[in-house]
Amino acid sequence: MATDASPESGTAPREPDAGPPGAADVDEAMQQLRALLVSPAIEPEREQVRQLREEVRSGRVDPQQLADVLPDAVRLSGAEGQRLADALSPTVDRAIEVSIENNPQPMIDAIFPIIGPAIRKAVSDALAKAVSGLNETLEHSLSLQSVRWRLEAKRTGKTFAEVLMLKTLRYRVEQVFLIHAETGLLLHHVVQPGVSARDADLVSGMLTAVTDFVRDSFTTADDAGAGLQKLRVGGTSVWVERGPHAVLAAAVRGEGPEQLREFLEESVESVHQRFHDELEHFDGDSAVFVGTEPDLARCLRSAQMPSRSGGRLKRWLVAGLLIAGVGAVAGLGVQSHLRWRELVRDLRGTRGFMLVDENHNWWGRSQLTGFYSVTAPQSPGQIVTASDVLESEVDSDWRLFPGLETRSGGNTPAPEAPVDVAALLDAPEGVGFASAAGAGGAQHWVAAGAARGAWLERARQQVAAGLGSLGPGAVDLSGVTDLDAGLAAAAAALADVVVPVPEGVDLSADLTRERLALAARRAVDVARLASKTGHRLTLEVIGHTDALGDSQANQALSLAQAVAAELRAIRPASGGGSWLILTRAAGSSEPLVVDGVTAPEQVANRRVTLVARLESR
Amino acid sequence: MKQLKICMLGAFAVGKTSLVARFVKSVFSEKYHSTIGVKIDKKQLSLAGQDLTLVLWDLEGEDDLVRVQMTYLRGAAGYLLVVDGTRPETLETAVLLRRRIETEAGVLPFVLLLNKYDLAERWAINDPGLLGLRDAAAATLNTSAKDGLNVDEAFTALAQAVVDPGSGAAEGSA
Ligand SMILES: Nc1nc2c(ncn2[C@@H]2O[C@H](COP(=O)(O)OP(=O)(O)OP(=O)(O)O)[C@@H](O)[C@H]2O)c(=O)[nH]1
Numbered sequence: 156m157a158t159d160a161s162p163e164s165g166t167a168p169r170e171p172d173a174g175p176p177g178a179a180d181v182d183e184a185m186q187q188l189r190a191l192l193v194s195p196a197i198e199p200e201r202e203q204v205r206q207l208r209e210e211v212r213s214g215r216v217d218p219q220q221l222a223d224v225l226p227d228a229v230r231l232s233g234a235e236g237q238r239l240a241d242a243l244s245p246t247v248d249r250a251i252e253v254s255i256e257n258n259p260q261p262m263i264d265a266i267f268p269i270i271g272p273a274i275r276k277a278v279s280d281a282l283a284k285a286v287s288g289l290n291e292t293l294e295h296s297l298s299l300q301s302v303r304w305r306l307e308a309k310r311t312g313k314t315f316a317e318v319l320m321l322k323t324l325r326y327r328v329e330q331v332f333l334i335h336a337e338t339g340l341l342l343h344h345v346v347q348p349g350v351s352a353r354d355a356d357l358v359s360g361m362l363t364a365v366t367d368f369v370r371d372s373f374t375t376a377d378d379a380g381a382g383l384q385k386l387r388v389g390g391t392s393v394w395v396e397r398g399p400h401a402v403l404a405a406a407v408r409g410e411g412p413e414q415l416r417e418f419l420e421e422s423v424e425s426v427h428q429r430f431h432d433e434l435e436h437f438d439g440d441s442a443v444f445v446g447t448e449p450d451l452a453r454c455l456r457s458a459q460m461p462s463r464s465g466g467r468l469k470r471w472l473v474a475g476l477l478i479a480g481v482g483a484v485a486g487l488g489v490q491s492h493l494r495w496r497e498l499v500r501d502l503r504g505t506r507g508f509m510l511v512d513e514n515h516n517w518w519g520r521s522q523l524t525g526f527y528s529v530t531a532p533q534s535p536g537q538i539v540t541a542s543d544v545l546e547s548e549v550d551s552d553w554r555l556f557p558g559l560e561t562r563s564g565g566n567t568p569a570p571e572a573p574v575d576v577a578a579l580l581d582a583p584e585g586v587g588f589a590s591a592a593g594a595g596g597a598q599h600w601v602a603a604g605a606a607r608g609a610w611l612e613r614a615r616q617q618v619a620a621g622l623g624s625l626g627p628g629a630v631d632l633s634g635v636t637d638l639d640a641g642l643a644a645a646a647a648a649l650a651d652v653v654v655p656v657p658e659g660v661d662l663s664a665d666l667t668r669e670r671l672a673l674a675a676r677r678a679v680d681v682a683r684l685a686s687k688t689g690h691r692l693t694l695e696v697i698g699h700t701d702a703l704g705d706s707q708a709n710q711a712l713s714l715a716q717a718v719a720a721e722l723r724a725i726r727p728a729s730g731g732g733s734w735l736i737l738t739r740a741a742g743s744s745e746p747l748v749v750d751g752v753t754a755p756e757q758v759a760n761r762r763v764t765l766v767a768r769l770e771s772r
Numbered sequence: 773m774k775q776l777k778i779c780m781l782g783a784f785a786v787g788k789t790s791l792v793a794r795f796v797k798s799v800f801s802e803k804y805h806s807t808i809g810v811k812i813d814k815k816q817l818s819l820a821g822q823d824l825t826l827v828l829w830d831l832e833g834e835d836d837l838v839r840v841q842m843t844y845l846r847g848a849a850g851y852l853l854v855v856d857g858t859r860p861e862t863l864e865t866a867v868l869l870r871r872r873i874e875t876e877a878g879v880l881p882f883v884l885l886l887n888k889y890d891l892a893e894r895w896a897i898n899d900p901g902l903l904g905l906r907d908a909a910a911a912t913l914n915t916s917a918k919d920g921l922n923v924d925e926a927f928t929a930l931a932q933a934v935v936d937p938g939s940g941a942a943e944g945s946a
C-alpha cells in the first residue's frame with residue numbers, strides 16, 4: 156500500500172527502485188496502474204487518502220484511536236527511559252496542586268493511613284530515645300529524685316525509663332475508645348504504642364455502665380454539665396465526649412489541658428459526619444469503623460513537662476513570643492474580665508443593692524440579676540454606665556425593692572431574716588431573697604434570680620400552701636426566671652435565624668455576616684442555658700440550596716460546613732459547657748421560597764439554618 | 773465481627789455471676805460475692821459458621837432493696853432470665869422483672885434458666901407453665917453453673933434467638 160500512504164508521493168505512483176525488469180514489462184505495469192488511478196471506481200479511496208492527509212497535516216487525531224494506542228505508547232516510552240516522566244511531571248505536579256487547593260480532603264484521606272502511623276511511630280521512637288538518653292544520664296546521677304523513681308520502678312515492676320517518662324510527661328492520651336452510645340459496644344479503639352491496654356471491649360462496656368449509673372443516680376443535680384464528662388482513677392482520667400450515636404472516651408495520664416476537649420469534640424463531630432449512616436444502623440458489626448482510625452488517632456496527644464532547671468532564657472524567649480503573639484487577644488479577655496470584677500465589686504459595695512447572680516461572658520453578653528432599693532444612691536443602670544463595662548453588652552434584670560436595706564460592702568440584707576426562706580424552699584444557687592415588712596407588718600420576701608422550672612413549680616406550690624410559720628403567699632417568686640422556659644425560648648430564637656448565603660460558599664456579604672453574628676450569639680445563649688439546666692446540646696447546622704444549581708447536596712453541605720467552622724471558632728469562649736456542632740445538607744428539599752422559579756427567588760433558598768438538639772440527662 | 777450485648781437478670785444469688793464465670797472461664801466457686809451495679813465480660817461464639825462476640829452484662833440481683841436499673845438494658849439484644857430452682861420466690865421475681873423490662877426497655881428475646889439443677893433433692897419449682905414464662909421464652913433450660921449442665925447451650929440458644937428470631941430454639945428438659 157505504499158502508493159496510498161506516502162504523503163510526499165502524492166497521488167503520483169512511485170517509481171519502483173528495484174533493479175530494472177524488462178522495459179516492456181514496466182510500460183505495461185504503468186498502463187495498468189494509470190488505468191487504476193484515474194478510474195472513477197476508486198474515487199472513494201482517493202477521498203479517504205485525502206482525508207488522511209488532511210488529518211495528519213492538521214494534527215487532528217481521533218480520540219478513540221489515541222485511547223487505543225496510548226497505554227502501549229506509555230509502556231513503550233517507559234521502557235525506553237525517563238523522557239515521558241520528565242515531560243509529564245510539571246503537569247502532574249500542577250494538577251495535584253490544583254486538586255489540593257480545591258479540595259484537600261481526598262488527598263488527606265488517601266495519605267493519612269500511610270503518614271499517620273509513620274508519624275506516630277517516629278514520635279514514639281523519638282520519645283523512647285529521649286528517655287533512654289535521659290536514662291543514661293540519670294543512671295550515674297545520684298539525685299534524690301532519681302533514687303525515688305528508681306524505687307518506684309522496682310515497686311511497680313515498670314522499667315526505670317517508663318517511670319521516668321510518666322513522671323516527665325505532663326500528660327499523655329494513652330487510649331481512645333469509640334463506643335456505640337446505645338449498646339455500649341466498642342466500635343474502634345486506638346492505643347499509644349507501648350501502652351499495655353486491657354481488653355478494650357470490657358473497658359468500653361464498663362465505661363458505658365458507669366456513665367449510665369452516674370446519669371441515673373444524679374439526675375436531680377442542678378449544677379451545670381451534661382452527663383459525665385470526666386472520671387478519675389488514680390493518675391489516669393477518662394475524658395468522655397458524647398455524640399448522638401457514639402461516645403468518645405480518652406484515657407489520659409497526667410493533667411490533660413482543656414484544649415484536649417476540643418480535639419475530642421472535633422473527633423466526635425467528624426465521626427458522626429463521616430459515619431452517619433453506619434452509626435444510625437449499627438447492628439453489632441464494627442468492621443467499618445476501622446475507618447475512624449484517623450479521627451481517634453488525632454486525639455493520641457501528649458506534652459512534655461517543662462524542664463524545671465536551666466533553659467530559663469529560652470523560657471523567657473518563648474514567653475515573650477507568646478505574649479507578643481496572643482497578648483493582644485488574651486489582653487482583651489483579661490481586661491474585660493477585670494472591668495467586670497470591678498463593676499461587680501461596686502455593685503456589691505453600694506448601699507441599696509443586692510446582687511443575686513452575675514455571669515461574665517467575654518465573648519457574648521453578660522448578665523446581672525439583683526434587687527435595688529429606692530434609697531440606693533444610684534440606679535443600677537447608672538452604675539453600669541459609670542463603669543468601664545459596655546452597657547450594651549450587659550443584660551440586666553434588676554427588681555426595685557422598696558424596703559430593702561443592705562449593709563454597705565456586704566451582700567446580705569442587714570436585718571437578718573428570722574426565717575431562712577432559702578433553706579425552706581431548698582433554693583438553688585442563683586436565687587436570692589430580700590426580706591421586708593409587708594402589709595400590716597407581716598413578713599414578706601421577694602425573690603430574684605434564675606432557677607430550673609421544676610424547682611419554681613414546687614416553690615410556688617410550697618409558697619401557696621404556706622411556708623413554715625409563714626402565711627400563704629409570703630414570698631413573691633415572680634422575679635425568678637425559669638431557666639427551662641428560657642432555654643426553650645432561646646432554642647426557638649436560634650431556629651428563627653436564617654443565614655442567607657447568596658453566592659458560592661462566600662460568607663462575606665454584609666447581611667450574611669450580620670446574621671452569622673446573630674446566630675452565634677443565640678447559639679451561645681442556648682449553650683449557656685443548656686449547661687445551666689444540665690442538657691447536652693448538639694447544634695445542627697443545616698445547609699439549603701436552590702434547585703437551580705447542580706450537585707446541590709454538596710453545595711448545601713459546604714455551606715453548612717463553612718458556617719459550622721465559624722461557630723466552632725467562637726465555641727471555646729462561649730462560657731457554656733461543651734457542645735457539639737454537626738452539619739447536615741437539606742439540599743433543596745426544604746425550600747424557603749416554594750414556588751420561586753426565577754433566579755432571584757431561588758437565591759433566597761441558599762441559606763443556612765440552625766437547630767438546637769437538647770438531650771436532658 | 774458481630775457483637776451482641778446480652779444481659780443477665782434475675783433475683784439475687786440465683787447464680788448469674790456463676791453462670792457467666794462457668795461460660796467464660798469454665799470455673800465455679802461456692803463463695804458468694806454479691807454483684808453491685810454491673811460487671812462486664814465477653815466470650816466469642818461460633819453460630820452456624822458466623823463468629824459472634826457476646827458482651828455479657830452481669831447485673832446486680834433484684835431484691836427488696838435493690839431494683840435493677842432498666843437503663844442497663846439499653847441496646848441489649850436479649851437477656852438470660854435466671855431463676856434459682858430451690859427458691860420458688862425467685863420465679864416470681866423473674867416474672868416481675870420481665871414485666872418491667874417489657875414496659876420500660878421493650879420486648880426482647882430471652883432464655884429462661886432454672887439454675888442449681890445439681891441440687892435436685894431441694895428442687896422446689898413444679899409449676900409446669902412456670903407462671904407463663906415458658907411460653908414467652910425463646911427456650912427454657914435446666915442449668916447448673918456447678919456442673920456446667922446446659923450452660924453453653926443457654927448462651928447459644930439466646931444468640932440463636934437473637935440472630936435468627938424465626939428459628940424455634942430448643943426446649944430444655946424442664
Ligand atoms: N449448687 C449450686 N450452687 C450455685 C449454682 N450457681 C450458683 N451457685 C451458688 O449460689 C451463690 C450465688 O451465686 P452468684 O453467681 O454470685 O449469684 P448472683 O445471681 O450473681 O448473685 P447477685 O450478684 O447477688 O445477684 C454462690 O454461692 C454460688 O456458688 C449452681 O448451679 N449450683
Ligand SMILES: [Mg+2]
Pocket residue numbers: 788789790805806807830831832833
Ligand atoms: Mg452476681
